Amino acid sequence: MVESVSIPYIKVLRPGALSSLQDLGRLGYQSLGIAEAGAMDRYSLVQANRLLNNPDNSAALEITLVGPKLCFEIAGNFSLTGADLSAQLDGRPLAPGSVYRAESGQVLSFERRINGMRAYLAVPGGFDAPLVLGSRSTYIYAGFGGLTGRALTKGDVLSCMAEPEIDRELTSLPESLLLPPDGPRVLRVIIGPHEERFTEQGIETFLGSFFEVTSESNRMGYRLEGPRIEHTLGPIVVSEATPLGAVQVPGQGQPVLLLRERGTTGGYTKIACIITADIDQVGQAMPGSRISFRRVGLKQAHHAERQRWQSLDSWRPQIEKKDAK
């Protein structure tokens, strides 16, 4: 058995808007109403872990929009990926996509948002938190996982599960793997399963329009606003499973993207489902940004997902089997 360590590493001086521990999520419990939770942008999470040679499923800190203020209790390394929230270590700017080193007492802070919505901070071995149903992810809406089911608060001390100092060169991601700049996003979808509950015009509106991300957007789901998508027989269906990325259209004809802390069943029509390869992008889309949808087939969807992990593997393959991918 591998001896696990837990070394107090980072103290929370200010929690930021919403910073929570997340790994790849909690699989296997949707039939009990338990959603996966996990990182909203898993690709960036895995990048942060691979920068430190961590297993892909190690818990990292998901930092939303307004970053925390963190003090390193001892010297060590960390990696940053995903959104650019203008991280600074004692005032020195740090770009996303690299490993850094902090001295004991140094302070990591975040000034303002520059690109994306969610940044990931990983530490050697991953952050320590109890495994709850096989995952360290915080399920905020259900109140468990991570730090007793909640976001960071002032005074928390986060521990890492390996020696905080790594004995390797500090690496960076190649530019091709960094989060692309903000802009309108085209999300590829598998149409249905309730496409027959929309008029031909309704489907055209969905696939041919821009929708704006509203401020009612969080880890459960994103509400979008745009031209009304027309139903044939109304929005109510017999409640059924809601896969990750499902695009639900309730009565007002406005799409809702169902994300990592969604209700696991739902009784509204689903016009489509975002393909797995594009779901992470949603986690980086800011309120006010524009989204459109493009229909693809299953084979294309599966190919796209394989391809993006191959790109990452070709830079640095996983060191362990990717859990729960």
Add this chain to the structure above:
Amino acid sequence: MIYPKPLLKPSGDRALRITFGDERSLRVNQPVRALSRLIASEALPGLLEMVPTYASMTVLYDPDAIDYDELAGRLEDLARQASAQETIEASPRLLTIPVCYEGDYAPDMDYICDHTGLDQNQVVGLHTAEAYFVFQLGFTPGCPFIGPLQEQLHVPLMQSPRTRTPKGAVAISVGQTVIYPRATPGGMRIVGRTPVQLFQLEHPDLTLFKPGDRVRFRAVSVQQYQAIEARASALYDGVESLSHG
């Protein structure tokens, strides 16, 4: 209606949905239950999770381990067998759950009486009359969808949902009863409240209910509710009877 044959369809790029009909009824749910058992007894490669619901089964799969068409072929066979099965579960559990239908525990009772034309005794009488069926868990951890609800008790959803429905709220809408395992927003009409726990991480069962269980509600007074609440800290505490049959 019940479909002449099960309908298989992708629901996204990692889920396959098998639908047996478009109503919330035992006759449509029965093949869903049967399919759960059939899939569980097969070793299907790439199968990640099953989510059984009222009228459909959604199977989550790993497309790197199995091709959609192959999975659909295997599941279509099983779904046909499930449709042909006559029997329901041999010995479902029957759980009797205390519910207080009074005062602050039933904030929508007046609305429900107005809308249904029944008085409070009649509403409670109907809601405690039958052993209902747990069709699915969903929405939040441990939240049961229970029915079929007698037609006299059907009430529409609220125009704008409550931002906070209390923990243990027993709520009804068209055709179903749900119980909220913890305080969450909710749009159904609250007919009463139960002091029992519906979800407990430390318990090996995790959730009080499983799809396929039978459940009967029993009316309790405010005093009885509070007495049970004071001691109901773990799953099954305060559940009045748990029988097989």
